[in-house]
Amino acid sequence: MLLLCRTYTFFTAVPGFTEPVSGSGALVSLLFSALFSLAALLPAWLVLRRSGTGILEYAYQKSKTAGYACSTLFGLGALFSAADCAVQYDFFITGAIYPNERNIIFIVLFTLCALYMAWMGLEAVARFSGPLLIALLFSLGLIILSLIREFDPLGMSPPDLSAFPAMLQSAYSTFSETGELVLALLFLPYLKGNVKKGFAGWLAAAVLLLGTVIATAIYTVQDYAATQNYPFYAIAKTALLFYFQRMDALHMVLWTMIGLVKMTLYLYICRQCFSNLCGPRVQRWLLLGEGAAVIALGLVFSFYLELFRAAYRILLSGVPLLLLVSAVPLALGLLPRKRKGDAAVEK
Numbered sequence: 001m002l003l004l005c006r007t008y009t010f011f012t013a014v015p016g017f018t019e020p021v022s023g024s025g026a027l028v029s030l031l032f033s034a035l036f037s038l039a040a041l042l043p044a045w046l047v048l049r050r051s052g053t054g055i056l057e058y059a060y061q062k063s064k065t066a067g068y069a070c071s072t073l074f075g076l077g078a079l080f081s082a083a084d085c086a087v088q089y090d091f092f093i094t095g096a097i098y099p100n101e102r103n104i105i106f107i108v109l110f111t112l113c114a115l116y117m118a119w120m121g122l123e124a125v126a127r128f129s130g131p132l133l134i135a136l137l138f139s140l141g142l143i144i145l146s147l148i149r150e151f152d153p154l155g156m157s158p159p160d161l162s163a164f165p166a167m168l169q170s171a172y173s174t175f176s177e178t179g180e181l182v183l184a185l186l187f188l189p190y191l192k193g194n195v196k197k198g199f200a201g202w203l204a205a206a207v208l209l210l211g212t213v214i215a216t217a218i219y220t221v222q223d224y225a226a227t228q229n230y231p232f233y234a235i236a237k238t239a240l241l242f243y244f245q246r247m248d249a250l251h252m253v254l255w256t257m258i259g260l261v262k263m264t265l266y267l268y269i270c271r272q273c274f275s276n277l278c279g280p281r282v283q284r285w286l287l288l289g290e291g292a293a294v295i296a297l298g299l300v301f302s303f304y305l306e307l308f309r310a311a312y313r314i315l316l317s318g319v320p321l322l323l324l325v326s327a328v329p330l331a332l333g334l335l336p337r338k339r340k341g342d343a344a345v346e347k
Contacts (some may be wrong), residue, residue, distance in 0.1 A: 078273065085266065090302050
């Protein structure tokens with residue numbers, strides 16, 4: 001599920017919001033972004049490695065105030081991320097597929113589908129994600145095979161070391177959009193097995209998958225992709241292999257389902273966080289309330305692009321991500337432990 005979420009963020013990259021480096025430097029910046037991810041989660045690992053619980057459970061062990069504050073912060077962060085998924089999907093559909101359609105219909109339908117998936121539960125989404133990942137890998141394999149004839153060895157030039165600061169800046173921008181780190185932190189109580197190996201495997205798989213896609217673009221149709229609003233959708237449109245045509249249609253379908261998985265995970269986590277702040281009666285309506293908030297926020301961002309750009313610049317600063325995955329665990333670790341005589345805190 002987290003690997004699919006990572007590809008969704010990557011495929012929605014639009015020139016103009018970020019300024020990635022070109023050529024082989026993009027591969028180097030991708031590796032550095034993975035190192036930034038490891039460094040960002042280091043405080044959480046140091047704090048939680050002995051507790052055996054998730055970040056929210058650990059916060060409630062400290063105090064009710066700390067638990068309520070963490071639930072609010074992570075819940076609001078998940079709600080904004082869900083709205084961002086809806087807005088990114090709306091921009092893609094109305095910008096690349098149906099440019100004359102209205103924004104409202106896609107945001108509403110996309111959110112309603114994600115609400116239904118969140119209502120079905122986490123296990124159903126996990127079972128759905130397995131075949132979806134296989135289908136994604138199959139479609140990417142077909143696209144890569146179709147572009148072999150476009151291979152240009154001139155694109156294999158080594159990265160320009162003089163552009164190293166630009167590579168670091170691009171790596172940090174890529175890292176700042178890795179909201180899956182928050183999901184990984186909040187899903188710890190649901191995981192079994194060796195979490196460290198699982199996280200390392202996810203990070204390595206994400207680098208390998210995205211690096212393969214970047215290398216394909218660099219060594220084949222780099223100039224063409226760089227001039228398009230959605231570079232990877234543009235690459236899919238050029239793909240033609242035997243009787244397989246219109247690979248962009250397959251890419252669009254897969255991209256929609258992957259976006260639904262990502263939005264569902266954020267809605268699920270948001271409900272889990274806000275459930276700690278209210279009673280059983282309110283909890284029944286939390287999912288519908290989240291859906292209404294996501295639709296409202298998505299429509300505001302869709303119709304007021306400058307407001308969305310301002311919010312996105314805050315996201316690209318990396319401050320929200322570092323606050324949630326690094327500063328909050330570090331602050332909890334510095335809080336004094338609850339005394340033995342204190343009353344138990346409900347989770």
